[in-house]
Amino acid sequence: MNTPIRRNTKQRAAISEVVQSLSNFHSAQDIHAELAKRGSTVGLSTVYRALAAMAADGDVDTLLRDDGETLYRQCADAAHHHHLVCRQCGATVEVDGPTVETWTQRIAAEHDFDDVSHTLEVFGRCAQCRAQG
Amino acid sequence: MNTPIRRNTKQRAAISEVVQSLSNFHSAQDIHAELAKRGSTVGLSTVYRALAAMAADGDVDTLLRDDGETLYRQCADAAHHHHLVCRQCGATVEVDGPTVETWTQRIAAEHDFDDVSHTLEVFGRCAQCRAQG
């Protein structure tokens, strides 16, 4: 019922460090592999648990891929925002959408919906990837 | 390389009929169970394949749940639109967002992104569920 207390462990520190060093969205398994590459021996379950906790605490952002895989990213902006992601290379830009936020509220009110939340992601091809093609 | 030809089978007809009869989003397994309940003996693999094909052809809409499960729905509007979904009962309203569409384009242009698409879903609690508590 009450929020569980988080402890500071070497594993979580290592995971957090890796996530911060990766600029784009990455899967739990990606991060686990990267940890291994850097000599860390954190267990895969721990990576999953830590990332889930970080996401629950709002410390990292999540992105659901079409195939259901969850990706994580350490964003610069802690406040609510959305993402513009390159389908090809994964380059990610944090974007703000005040227009969308108000639209969401209005739509919900119009249909008498309460306690509203939303998910919004924009995908495309970045300039760099277009140049290569 | 070329688009595969679709054949009209009793199984697909049955699946399509069930999807149309369910007003909200439902999983492939839900639909398979409903088919069984109605006496149909369509295989689960067939249900998955048919729904994927229908989604690819734009005949049904899909919704990715947080846990990665894919839900399907037969929408009245064939054109691009979004959904306002009740978290509790699943009641779904099709909504149009011209504001969001233009915002998306603008954001993409500002960051020099090409070939843009987006996903947007709004969740909340409908009036009926609020009344109950």
Added chain:
DNA sequence: ACTGATATTGACAATCGTTTTCATGTAGGG
């Protein structure tokens, strides 16, 4: 209708991301 090329089906196994289990280790307040 008959035929043949090819798409479709379905029972089952396999895949794969994620969660659970549970015995052991550890953080951190008192």
Added chain:
DNA sequence: CCCTACATGAAAACGATTGTCAATATCAGT
């Protein structure tokens, strides 16, 4: 230092989805 709740990790379990493949059905062309 001690205690206890939380965290870890190896392995097994889970669950949605996809692959396999032999048998079957569709449908365009004759």
